[in-house]
Amino acid sequence: MNIDTVIETVVEKKPKIVSVVGAGISKASGMPTFRGEDGLWNNYRAEELATPYAFSRDPKLVWDWYRARMRILLEAEPNPAHCSLTKLEEKNISTGIITQNVDGLHEIAGSKKIVEVHGRIRYRRCVNCDHFERWDSNEKAQKSIELPYCPKCETNLLRPDVVWFGETLDSQSWQQAAEWTMQSNVMLVIGTSGVVAPVSTLPIYAKQNNSLVIEFNIEQTPISGYCDYSLFGPCEETLPEFTDKLIERMK
Ligand SMILES: [Zn+2]
Structure with a gap:
């Protein structure tokens, strides 16, 4: 045309x-698209990690994956x-x-x-209350290995502010x-x-x-x-x- x-x-x-x-x-x-972006993660599929079930079962694994994705994203323009x-x-x-x-x-x-x-991967939000924050600084994305907890209600985890498989x-x-x-x-x-x-x-x-x-x-x-x-x-x-x-x- x-x-x-x-x-x-x-x-x-x-x-x-x-x-x-x-x-x-x-x-x-x-x-990159969801798959094959990092040798470490080649054995996982997005459908296995970007779900509420995966997060409730192993939040550390899910956060490690999102941090790996963020390291790639921080290079992108x-x-x-x-x-x-x-x-x-x-x-x-x-x-x-x-x-x-x-x-x-x-x-x-x-x-x-x-x-x-x-949703937006550069933000994360509390699974319980209305708190949300940016986390796409180098320091937060690369250095941290701990699970992030909500600074407001303290006992609840933060999760990436994205729509996961199975969510509306x-x-x-x-x-x-x-x-x-x-x-x-x-x-x-x-x-x-x-x-x-x-x-x-x-x-x-x-x-x-x-x-x-x-x-x-x-x-x-x-x-x-x-x-x-x-x-x-x-x-x-x-x-x-x-x-x-x-x-x-x-x-
Ligand atoms: Zn909270």
Whole structure:
């Protein structure tokens, strides 16, 4: 698909753009997917560690794994795809970013309107009370080997502020995601295969809302069939080209 044709169609809509983002956008930032990131952890699957059951059975193991992931994350920086979404926001063309990623790279790239539907790995919260805190400093992430306890209620553990397998999404986050979808007339689906519910339903809502749905992915995905356009290639290349041309065209 010719990118200029896509941009002309978008411009005609007087676009209000919502972006639905998945792991593909962070690959170029050096963020590995869940598996095989650290030799030590090769024998574990995310589905075995990122669960409430695993945490109740062996919180030390789960925390060691999250610290290993954090050490990788601390090396990662936003890439041109993250930055291009920040530019859309600065030009007031963006309604918001709905991300399935927990890495916090949109925020570091300078985006403000973000909903992190699967939570945020750089924060941890008490399993019992409302206390939460950032823990992504080098000192906290790398040096500590102790289990973290809540400084407020003291006897309860802190856990990563992410949505684990078997848990439901935070209802406020989900409501925000649905609202942004309805307030927009263009949806960009970036680096996500669209398989994981309920986020996978957002492009369907968008279509029902007469929005234009444009996919950015390296290959065909299960949602390609009902996207208006699919722009194939690494999204750190295709997305900046798209947003730069769009912003230029809308001047
Ligand atoms: Zn507490």
